[in-house]
Amino acid sequence: MGVVRAVTDDSFEADVLRSPKPVIVEYWAEWCGPCRQLGPVLEAIAAEHAEAIDVVKINADENPQTTVRYGVMLVPTVNVFAGGEVVRQLVGARSKSAMLREVADFL
Numbered sequence: 001m002g003v004v005r006a007v008t009d010d011s012f013e014a015d016v017l018r019s020p021k022p023v024i025v026e027y028w029a030e031w032c033g034p035c036r037q038l039g040p041v042l043e044a045i046a047a048e049h050a051e052a053i054d055v056v057k058i059n060a061d062e063n064p065q066t067t068v069r070y071g072v073m074l075v076p077t078v079n080v081f082a083g084g085e086v087v088r089q090l091v092g093a094r095s096k097s098a099m100l101r102e103v104a105d106f107l
């Protein structure tokens with residue numbers, strides 16, 4: 001998978017909520033076409049900005065607790081967490097340039 005790590009309901013608190021850096025979390029599903037489009041975008045952002053931000057993905061079908069907890073109704077949904085709180089939510093796939101504009105405050 002590269003530099004984007006997978007997280008689960010069990011690891012979410014340690015990997016995301018307690019992270020000292022902002023974290024981009026992609027909620028995705030195996031069957032989701034737009035999720036496959038967004039994957040390489042997030043991989044590139046993770047590789048280019050690893051010092052400033054972590055990027056993780058969580059399978060929404062396999063991790064319903066976290067998905068429900070954050071009100072995720074559609075995939076792909078991207079939440080940006082800072083200090084353990086959601087500070088931005090984006091629904092749907094975006095180009096790399098559009099995604100970078102959305103998360104620029106955290107890079």
